[in-house]
Amino acid sequence: GDSVTQMEGPVTLSEEAFLTINCTYTATGYPSLFWYVQYPGEGLQLLLKATKADDKGSNKGFEATYRKETTSFHLEKGSVQVSDSAVYFCALSDQNTGGFKTIFGAGTRLFVKA
């Protein structure tokens, strides 16, 4: 079945450091890929998305490129801020499941120190 694997956390960085959170997936079809972010005490919210191979999603300085050849969707940010501290979830939605089911990774907690 479909699955999403992302790097275990927590990830601890100093402010202005470069961030990479790795995400790989397995899917039988052509999934859409997402990164969601969960700030403390809140629900998840969509950070960025990509719906086909080679698409780059971007938002708030975060980027991720849909790489079909490596089945990856790594999240990057050039300079993190304390306010980026949160849990990040990689996810996919596969048309083979009718698009109704989104598979989430286990989440990666990011701490950014001032």
Place this chain on the structure above:
Amino acid sequence: DTAVSQTPKYLVTQMGNDKSIKCEQNLGHDTMYWYKQDSKKFLKIMFSYNNKELIINETVPNRFSPKSPDKAHLNLHINSLELGDSAVYFCASSQLRAGGYYNEQFFGPGTRLTVL
């Protein structure tokens, strides 16, 4: 206006009790979900309704019963609560795009359930 709202935000109860969590979305979406998030932040889908019809029912104990009175509401009733039910429960909604596979979800703020 809050897009996806849940009540209550916190729920503390004794083992064996029955409780309900309510969810409402004002986005006009046709699909709604319940997720359970454990203490390690792992997110597991429980149920999904599309146009009031149950379409996803994961391996959830039958003590959990969802009800969707209309497209904008999806409630979760839990009977005979157990210690292991303690978690944060999230409601979410989405609107399928053309082709069916694009499925951005909008989450509520969560209900923290503590069973004593």
